[in-house]
Every structure is written in structure tokens, then in C-alpha cells.
Amino acid sequence: MTLPSRIRVIERGWLSSNNIVFLDDDGATVVDTGYVTHGDDTLRLIDEALAGRTLQRIINTHIHSDHAGGNSLLQARHGCTIWIPPGEAELVDTWDEERLSYRRTSQQCPRFAYDGLIHPHDTLHLGGEDWLVLPAAGHDHAMVMLWCERLGTLISADALWQKGFGVIFPELAGIPGFAQQKATLDLIAQLQPRLVIPGHGAPFTEVDAALQAAQSRIQWLTEAPRRNVDNALKVLLAFKLLEARRLTLAELGDMVRVSVQGNVAMQAHYPHDPEAMAAFMADELVRAGAATREGDTLAARP
Numbered sequence: 001m002t003l004p005s006r007i008r009v010i011e012r013g014w015l016s017s018n019n020i021v022f023l024d025d026d027g028a029t030v031v032d033t034g035y036v037t038h039g040d041d042t043l044r045l046i047d048e049a050l051a052g053r054t055l056q057r058i059i060n061t062h063i064h065s066d067h068a069g070g071n072s073l074l075q076a077r078h079g080c081t082i083w084i085p086p087g088e089a090e091l092v093d094t095w096d097e098e099r100l101s102y103r104r105t106s107q108q109c110p111r112f113a114y115d116g117l118i119h120p121h122d123t124l125h126l127g128g129e130d131w132l133v134l135p136a137a138g139h140d141h142a143m144v145m146l147w148c149e150r151l152g153t154l155i156s157a158d159a160l161w162q163k164g165f166g167v168i169f170p171e172l173a174g175i176p177g178f179a180q181q182k183a184t185l186d187l188i189a190q191l192q193p194r195l196v197i198p199g200h201g202a203p204f205t206e207v208d209a210a211l212q213a214a215q216s217r218i219q220w221l222t223e224a225p226r227r228n229v230d231n232a233l234k235v236l237l238a239f240k241l242l243e244a245r246r247l248t249l250a251e252l253g254d255m256v257r258v259s260v261q262g263n264v265a266m267q268a269h270y271p272h273d274p275e276a277m278a279a280f281m282a283d284e285l286v287r288a289g290a291a292t293r294e295g296d297t298l299a300a301r302p
Helices: 036-050 071-078 086-094 178-191 207-223 226-244 249-261 264-269 274-287
Strands: 007-010 019-024 027-031 055-059 081-084 123-126 129-135 144-148 153-157 195-198 246-248 291-294 297-300
Touching (some): 007 036, 019 036, 019 123, 071 081, 081 086, 153 178, 207 226, 226 246, 226 249, 226 264, 246 249, 249 274, 274 297
Parallel strands (some): 027 055, 153 195
Antiparallel strands (some): 007 019, 129 144, 246 297, 291 297
């Protein structure tokens, strides 16, 4: 399935979310802006996609650092406005890095201010099409998706990837999230999209297979919540390693300590010392093929 020429998907690596650029006669909009350390690439790629238009607006599906890390850079360059879901507004107003998750995930996101809110069930006109804003609780309870019925296309953020979905972060804070993620997957199934543009990875049309796999995974996580906790810590450490490229076990231990202290579920499941946990997770990352071990140093695979 081919998207209209006014809609351009910039597929990024795993530190940065995909960027979706919409071209209209009076300017352009980008949905999600990637991670801050990829800022130079973000500016270049979006400038190329604009095709001479002015970037007028940024829309964030949610405020995780890999989706909003380029906000301030793009706004400084283009003077564009920023629109976010309402569930994030208070946290952005006060820039509460603990509740925004940046501190406990050891991730960066330069401060920005928003100009407007996108509410579930709003309709946005982007790239010559109408897009319905839909709630997408689970991975992040404030997250939204965008649905174009005419095109049969869903911008799913981190609610559905071709192989899975994002970590169910609310569960780490002791807030129910598995049922909410299942409800979001049920909503996607009801929409019957022909094409899904995920927050990470290439757009895909094999939607039924992706949904079946995702529904099986959320059931698997629900049956043993420790699995979500283990996966979350592994994902956070892998993300940090990709950013830094090399980390010592001591640095990994410091990150484990911060992550565990900031998450109720991690505190319950990881009562032992961070250094031992870091060594265990380092072995897990090597086993998964995400890293190589050189003595007390872990290096990200190219």
C-alpha cells in the first residue's frame, strides 16, 4: 500500500521514534521528533522532507524522550508550535523530570513548552486528510494514536509495532496497564487498518498477524508481571548503551540503582544489590546480541 505523496514517513533507528511529515498548502506538520542525541540527523531529514515548506507544527503522540527529544531543536529552527496530549500537560508545565520518566530512565529530553493540546476524539487535518485522535493507554496512559479512515491508515505510536509494542510503563509504578494495553489492541482490531505506521520500525500491512502476536504477548505478560519488569530493565539498559556506545559495569550499576528506586514494581522484584543486577543484565544483553563484553566494559554492537 502506497501513502499519498503529502505524507512522508522517516524511519529512524531505535534511539529515535519515526517521524511522520505531513505536507499541506500552507505548511507542514511533523508527528514525533526523535531522541536528542540524533538531533542533527532529525533537523536534516525533516528539512529534506519539507520540500521547501515551512514547518508549522509538531504533534507528539506522547512525551517519552525518544518521541519528543527533537522538539526544542525543531522549534528553535523553524519557530513552529508544539501540540501534546492533555495527560502530559501538567508535567510539561512544571517540567517534572521524575514524573516525565526522564530521570529514572537516565534519558535526556531538552525542555520545551507546548502551545496546544490534542484531545482524544479531536479531528486533525494533516496532509490533505482528516485524522481522528484516539486514546492509546497501555505503554503510556497519556499516549494517543492517529486514525485516517479514508486511507485505512493508523499511526500507532508505541501501541502496536510489527513485532510487539512498547514496555507497559504504568505497571512499573504500580498502576494497572496490562488491561489498558489489551483494550487499545482491541480498538485497533475494531478499526481494521490496512496500513500501520508504528512509532518504531517500518510501516506494515500484515496487521492481523501483528495484532495476534501482540494479544498473545499481553496475555503472557499479564500471567507473570515479572516478565514486564525484566523486559523494562533490559530495554532501558539497552537504550542507554546505544546512546553511550560503551558503559562500564559500575555505570550500569548506577543506572540500575536509579531505575529500581524510581519504580515500585522493580523495587519488589529486584531487592538485591544493583552491581549484581547490572552484571546479570549485561550478560542478558550479550546473550541477546545487543552488546559485547570486554572485561568490565559493555560495548554496543554496531
